[in-house]
Amino acid sequence: MIDFLLSGWGLLAVLDLGLAFLFSFIVISQKRDPAVTLAWVLGFFLFPFAGLFLYAFFGYQRFRLRRRFIPNPSRRLALIHEPTDLRAGLAPGLRDVELLAAKLTDYPVIGGNRVTVFDHSTETDTALTQAIRQAKHHVHMCYYIVEPDSTGLHFRDLLIEQAKRGVQCRLLMDAVGSYRVGRSFLKPLRQAGVRTDFFGPFRTFRRPWAFNFRNHRKLTVIDGNVGFLGSQNIGHNFWRVGSRRIRWRETDVRLEGPAVEELQTVFGEDWNYATGENLAGETFFPSPTVRGTTLVQALPTGPDRRENALAMIFLxxxxxxxxxxxITTPYFIPTVPVALALESAARKGVRVELLLPRKTDHPVVDWAGRSWFKEFLQSGVKIYEHGESFLHSKVVTVDGHLALVGSANMDTRSFLINFELSLLLYDRGVAGHLVREFDRMAARAAVVHHDELSELSLTRQFTEGLCRVLSPLL
Structure with missing residues (x-):
């Protein structure tokens, strides 16, 4: 025994054990969610050194050094006090949702907007193309994924065309999601005067742990008065499975009206952080114009803001x-509070329905999500699995009066780690449209029954259970 401890392997084992205890002390002292804490502690001891390495890059949940960008302090202050009358017109439950969201994000409800919903990626591509071609002053785009495929080249060439006409064009891409973008894609953009940059590139000696925080937003703002956001990235709208091409199913919105200023502010914050450039002035923030009657509340969430803001608003x-x-979402790994909220709502008589993809590009995520199915079904939650296309929409509706649409998935990364952007839409017409679309897809989806879950093998049950234990780290 003494000989082993004095050997090279023995010293490594002692070092790993000591580091595991040290990192466990650090994680426990942070008073995180117990499930997250337990998952990390188990990882430290079960996976020598690997668990420590992963924690160094993926264990941090706060982004403390992010700079804030406020283009017009007086206008922002006015917006914060303006919603009192608008809030009074909401149903009591929705009033509480709006008030909580405003306090957590500093983005209040804003009236006078027009919202157009796109249920298919081709609709979004067509509308976005037309809007970019009509731009007069600027086009601002921020996307988690930009692919250098035919779709990506189409929008690249649009930006080049507009830049040559004198339109200011800026393109911000996430460094991880858009890793395929290379010099051959960027060079023509920069030569034409399009300003491009990456959010969160890996830097070995400068906050390497920040690499875990990804900008998952999908956003375009044109001339400060038209905005697009939702679930769709810039790239092909299909997923290859062997020789088959499965189309992606997206949900996006076009926004016109005073709330576009909020989207411009979100882009300005991200752009300022990535480049240092400050986008301010009337050219980027024109005087708001009433375009419709929809009440809209922007929800920019991420590790730079109040912890668990998105989860608390959802709850x-x-x-x-x-x-x-x-609830429509591609990646479904609910936290325990979210799962309990859904179960309790169903048990008190609320009709709770989930529309999920039958299969995603992340099997571990599928297994973690399915580990909850049995409990949900026992509580009265109805689950549909969509198989016609790869369901990538992220939509929540409540009582046909409220809709949440954006980039956020129903998982830990979206709740705590990623920078996300969603809209709360207080509008019966918009929410009703999304409910009808949900019903249309649910009617063609497979209903999950309790019997099929009871027939799962012990191996499958263990796999799903293990993925649930590790789900806080996914």
Whole structure:
């Protein structure tokens, strides 16, 4: 025994054990969610050195050094106090949702907007192309994924065309999601005067742990008065499975009206952080113009803001439900509070329905999500699995009065780690459209029954259970 401890392997084992205890002390002292803490502690001891390495890059959940960008302090202050009358017109439950979201994000509800919903990626591509071609002053785009394929080249060439006409064009891409973008794609853009940059590139000696925080937003702002956001990235709208091409199913919105200023502010914050350039002035933030009647509240969330903001807003929305909740998401790994909220809503008589893809590009995520199915079904939650296309939409509706649309998935990364952007839409017409689209897809999807879950093998049950234990780290 003494000989082993004095050997090279023995010293490594002692070092790893000591580091495991040290890192466990650090994680426990941070008073995180118990499930997250337990997952990391188990990882330190079960995976020698690998667990420590992963924690060094992926264990941090706060992004403390992010700079804030406020283009017009007086206008922002006015917006914060303006919603009092608008809030009074909401149902009591929705009033609580709006108030909580405003306090957590500093983005209040804003009236006078027009919202157009796109249920298919081809609709979004067509509308976005037309809007970019009509740009007069600037085009600002921020996307998690930009692919150098035919779709990516199409939008690249559009930006080049507009830049040559004198339109200011800026393109911000996430360094991880857009890793395929190379010099051959960027060079023509920069030669034409399009300003491009990457969010969060890896830097070995400068906060390497920040590499874990990804900008998952999908956003375009044109001339400060038109905005696009939702689930769709810039790239082919299909997923290859062997020789087959499965189309992606997206949900995006076009926004016109005073709330576009909020989207421009979000882009300005991200752009300022990545480049240092400050986008301010009337050219980027023109005087708001009423375009419709929809009440809109922007929800920019991420590790730079109040912890668990997105999860708390979602929980408040679920608790406000009296009749029906629909959730459409590609990646479903609920936290325990979210799972309990859905179960309790179903048990008190609310019609809770989930529309999920039958299969995604991340099997571990599938298994972690399916580990909850049995409990949900026992509580009365109805689950549909969509197989016609790869379901990538991220939509929540509550009682046909409130809709949440954006980039956020129902998982830990979206709740705590990624920079996300969603919209709360307080509008029966918009929410009703999204409910009808949910019903249309659910009618063609497979209903998950309790019997098929009871027939799972012990190996499959163990796999799903293990993935659930590790889900806080996914």
């Amino acid at each position: 408040e929305a679920i608790h406000s439900a009296r009749h029906r909740v629909t």
